[in-house]
Amino acid sequence: MKYFVFAAFVFIVASCGPKYDKEITLDDIRENINYLASDSLKGRKSGEQGDLLAAQYIVEKFEAAGLELLFDDGFQEFELVTSAEIADGNQLQVNDNSYEVEEDFLPYAFSANTTVEAEVVFAGFGLEVDRDSLQWNDFEGIDVSGKWILVLQGDPDLDNPNSPYLEFSSERAKALKASDKNAAGIIFVAGTKFSEEDELSSLFFDKNNSRFSIPVIQVTREVANEILKSKGQTIKKLETEMLEQNAGLNLELSSTVKTTVNVELKETTTRNVAALLPGTDETLKDEYVVLGAHYDHLGMGGPGSGSRAIDTVAIHNGADDNASGVSTVIQLAEKLAGDKSNKRSVIFVAFGAEEMGLLGSKSFTANPPVKTDKMVGMFNFDMIGRLDEESQSLSIGGSKTSKETEQLLNDLNPGFQLALSGEGIGPSDHASFYLQDIPVFFISTGAHPDYHTPQDDAELINFEGAQKVMDYSAALVDDVVTRAKKLTFQEAGSKFQRSRGGRFKVTLGVMPDFAGVEKRGMRVDAVSKGKPAHAAGMKNGDIIIAINGKKVGNIYEYMDRLQKLEAGETISVDVLRDGKPTVLIVQL
Template sequence: MKKLNYFISLILVVLISCSTLRIPQTTPEINQQDLYYHLSFLASDDLKGRGTGTPEIDKASEYLAKYFKKLGLQPKGEDGFFQKFKVTTDLKLKKNNSLIVKVNSQEINFILKENYQPTGFSGNGVVEGELIFAGYGIEAEDLGYNDFTDIDLKDKIALIMRYSPEGDKPDTKFGFKVQSNFKVSAAKTKGAKAVILFTGPNTVENDKLISLVPDPAAMNAGIPVVSISTDKAKEIFEKAGLNLLDIQKEIDSTQKSKSFKIENSYAKVSVELEPVVKETRNVIAFLEGNDPQLKNEIVVIGAHYDHLGMGGRGSLAASKEPQIHNGADDNASGTSGVLELAEYFSSHKDQLKRSILFILFSGEELGLLGSKHFVDNPTVPLNQIVAMINMDMIGRLNENRLTVYGTGTSPKWKPLLNKVNAYSIFKYNFIDGGFGPSDHSSFYSKNIPVLFFFTGTHQDYHKPSDDVDKINFLGMEKVLNLVSGVVTDLVTNPEKIEFTKVQGEAPQQGRRMNIRVYVGTIPDYSEQVEGFKIAGVNDGSPAEKAGLKAGDIIIKFGDKPVKNIYDYMYAMQGYKPGDEVEVIILRNGQEVKTTIKLGSR
């Protein structure tokens, strides 16, 4: 195998350097050799991590389209095999960015990108006012902690530390409230005109400014937000005759807030950012079935082919310097799997009753943008799609353990999965829910049965070390043989594929939620709007009972305005199950009021 790998690697060097991409000769059956070829190209340094909106991901998409063409598949994009859409990939600093801070008539000097910069979720604007130190910016009455109790932030500028009194540990008792976006929402609701964020000197953390990379969940906080270096934060306190380290140590050791006005202080925050919008594309191919009726029913096989590029938002690398994130497992593995299944079913096309649509999505790492764009702008009638099979990170099979999401979205799934695993090769971990951290979620939100195959996370996840040499190609072959068995049944068995909505399910969140109430809304990150846009609502949920539906934008929840998901989460925490809350939504450009009776989580 080593000699084979070396030989293929030499071919790759030649092919990638050519101005015209050449497509490999592969065999119809699922095998490690083909997988190695595809994956080695997609996860090569030459593609620089396939960042959405980059020339390198365009090169990857050309390869995918040419391979589909070689197999004789029909183009099913809007431009041949391509379905183009636009995404915000970056933010550009315009002229009007500055930070002025004075304490006791002494000015602190700030240099843009050196010791301060706007955050990727800052709003634009120019504001000035007094400085108020609001500790960690956490409001957690249930834990006996509230940084906002003894201060008045009305028309002030809030100074807020990152993380929590527990430091930067990921499993903090404060949950999602340690997120900077959420702290900004809390301060804004209390009346703050701007927020200055910094890492406290007692926190074990490299003193890095918060990234300017946009956050698809909250592009605009609605007020200016900047981050400053720890040294500059210490200087502000020193000019006021205070010791920041001592103050932070007291808060951390006592777990009690200590917020106050910075006497004789003045700050002026100016932020002007411009979104950088790039074009990217899904790659879509079609294999028609042979049954006169069933060929109008379509099974989607999909995977995302984008990754993190040179790092930035989403990277878990120890160093925040730009590094190639090749994303061999995430998700060159799933992409290679789709190519291999496309070849396999092309060679067995005479057996197909139903049709197959192969989709390789861009923009997944930015918030499932490619799959969301497809289900909102389908290139085949959406009501003809009877199932969606998703593969994301299938390259690290360990002890034959395989996680399958979506097993509760059709009564067909578990019996079928057990049948194709008749020899018990795999030790399954079934997860009933159709929501999850990948592109199948977009299809499930449209009431389509889904399965998502996943071999598990690992220490190289979202790091530059996710490379080809870590891939278990034999494991990939096993997984794809299983998936091919599932799809073979779907496209040859005329039995109807029923859809089941998993009751009480909500989309997954990053940190654990400390919100007691349940609404049942599904977030939509595919479009940047002012408010909280929903992709749908759960069956039987309070949101459904209140008449909310896909496309609605929540702009007010109770007495709190909502500009993004963090405002929405902040507003919810003030209620308990059974409360009735008036909500204002935008529907087709018109404001609509409704009342939601909140459920319990």
């Protein structure tokens, strides 16, 4: 009787313990995607409760498969800025009149938190352009040092979507111009051509947490007209005059503006989820293959979130982007753990904050659980849930990042129409690994109209198609983790991304830190061999703080400086290297 009770107890405990199916099944795929893309997770925005719940779900799946949890019980935490909020103490006073924040004025997220009281200069559109036939100067004959400058948003060619002034007309570009001219601060206002309604734009966080050293605010036309009143001017009159004459304009004003800005950048904590399956071969187990996918998404959407439904605030469930990719990593973890045939060790990782600028994969490669030179391959699964049944098209990036990859992809192809892209750089987490000279596989069924909208829901997933992609991926992974010789890395395409606008006449040949994590300047994440920066001795991790003596505080300032350079120039680039200042001479 005692034996029966004990045996029954053991059976109950065993039946309640972790269970997984090593086969890739439709039921498991549905279970993973349906949970990760459920409304209860509210879009898995980095740092929010749904983000944490998703991470806990993933770590439980890894643990149930018998994997060794890495870092702190499977979590690698890191900090990030998710939003900007108006804090206490924001004030605006024009002469003797006081105004209300969010009603009459609003700081920008990249404004300095400070108090400034100074006179004002109206400086047209805030432009100073001298490029071939393109000429415009709102600062001619005037000194704005120590003064506020009041400028119109936009540029003189507002009706043209391809305006030649676009690269000079963003608020950041104009704020940099004001800073270069030692202005005390910059005030933006929307002219009637820019916006018929006299309303403020919402506080917008552009996913870059770098800030200017001067206050940057916007005001309503009513406030701007109060600043102009002593000269008998209005914004509408000045705007009309400039556009009719097609020339810059400035005006010294007698008004005094006092402003206190206090914008709080909201910091939060998120995490990567990582686990290890040790290799079975005594020699090859010291080589590691990484299988990854990002698990974060856009939360409730809204301005600055990355949502393509700009005016819609609703749960963005991200079933394809990227619950489908995470499900792939979970399924492959269970399969490999069940098969136990992997000669090389395998690291499974779900990245956080990919949507914020690949922050999770950057954190992982900067502080890896094993040295990156021991990583011999990386598979990144991002949006594999919308396979088109008719075309059977499957996109794979990084196909030329090893000498063997393309033959491997073709030899094991079960019938997909493969769309191969050789380059290792791309808009997802594999880029962080390619920068470390690791062969990468970026597997995706591609974008679709529901991408980054509230319509990316689980019921639209092609589960049978996802299973086909996972089966193919399992075969590819099995080859890479068991082959006698590791893949042979080769550089495939530049290690930096081109400017979308294609407006730069020169390039240093570096991959910038797009997210602006570094506060002292613009960090160089990678240097491309054979390019000017490489020839000058620039190294990965250098922080560019000035070009030709002009300050560089972030990627926006870097791009602005770059736009003014010409091929053939020799320039000086000030960098911080291991905290010490160094000057490099670069031949463009």
